[in-house]
Amino acid sequence: MSGKLILIVEDEHAIRQMIAFGLRRAGFDVREAADCREARQSLADQRPDLMLVDWMLPDMSGLELTRAVKRDRQTRELPIIMLTARAEEGDKVTGLENGADDYITKPFSPRELVARINAVLRRAGATGLDHVVEFEALKLDQQGQRITVDGQTVPLGPTEYRMLEFFMTHPERVFSRDQLLDRLWGGNVYVEERTIDVHVRRLRKSLEKYGLDRFVQTVRGSGYRFSAKAQ
Numbered sequence: 001m002s003g004k005l006i007l008i009v010e011d012e013h014a015i016r017q018m019i020a021f022g023l024r025r026a027g028f029d030v031r032e033a034a035d036c037r038e039a040r041q042s043l044a045d046q047r048p049d050l051m052l053v054d055w056m057l058p059d060m061s062g063l064e065l066t067r068a069v070k071r072d073r074q075t076r077e078l079p080i081i082m083l084t085a086r087a088e089e090g091d092k093v094t095g096l097e098n099g100a101d102d103y104i105t106k107p108f109s110p111r112e113l114v115a116r117i118n119a120v121l122r123r124a125g126a127t128g129l130d131h132v133v134e135f136e137a138l139k140l141d142q143q144g145q146r147i148t149v150d151g152q153t154v155p156l157g158p159t160e161y162r163m164l165e166f167f168m169t170h171p172e173r174v175f176s177r178d179q180l181l182d183r184l185w186g187g188n189v190y191v192e193e194r195t196i197d198v199h200v201r202r203l204r205k206s207l208e209k210y211g212l213d214r215f216v217q218t219v220r221g222s223g224y225r226f227s228a229k230a231q
């Protein structure tokens with residue numbers, strides 16, 4: 001699991017440092033945030049693979065932050081482990097009900113934390129992140145950030161890669177241009193809907209030589225769908 005990026009949201013400097021140190025030693029990359037505002041900035045800047053959120057934070061509770069992250073479609077699949085000093089069972093339930101994937105009570109050993117993180121990452125992987133997805137000869141390797149056909153890397157521009165990665169992890173569903181803009185450009189940047197058509201065209205062109213452009217289907221009046229089944 002090394003190389004995964006963990007965002008630590010914890011206001012107590014000493015605890016944050018201790019966690020960061022333990023995680024770096026275990027091979028994780030680490031980013032730190034002292035409050036929810038910093039956490040949001042960090043999330044906008046670079047998406048972590050998992051977030052550790054302390055329950056008690058100065059500007060907004062960790063619970064509210066968790067709820068907000070899980071409500072936002074850009075981040076809702078991001079695994080979250082809540083950290084808390086409170087051992088009550090009721091708090092654990094509240095944390096999990098608000099979208100946390102796991103819960104760990106202070107004090108904990110770095111080893112215990114790493115084990116929990118790995119377990120949550122494995123679970124997240126099993127539901128769609130970082131595993132290999134295949135449609136006939138077309139294979140997505142998220143870990144390696146590449147898409148292959150019969151073992152040969154398909155040459156794709158960064159946007160076409162992101163688009164195909166998105167399609168392959170969300171097959172059989174129709175997405176409007178508007179939804180694709182949101183999912184692929186984060187809704188932050190102003191991009192015209194026509195841009196989607198341009199990238200779809202390029203993507204099909206890249207898949208054409210393998211005879212797989214038929215996977216990217218136009219759904220008239222609605223948008224696009226990725227499917228290995230005949231239209």
Ligand code: CA
Pocket residue numbers: 010011012054055056057
């Ligand atoms: Ca705290």
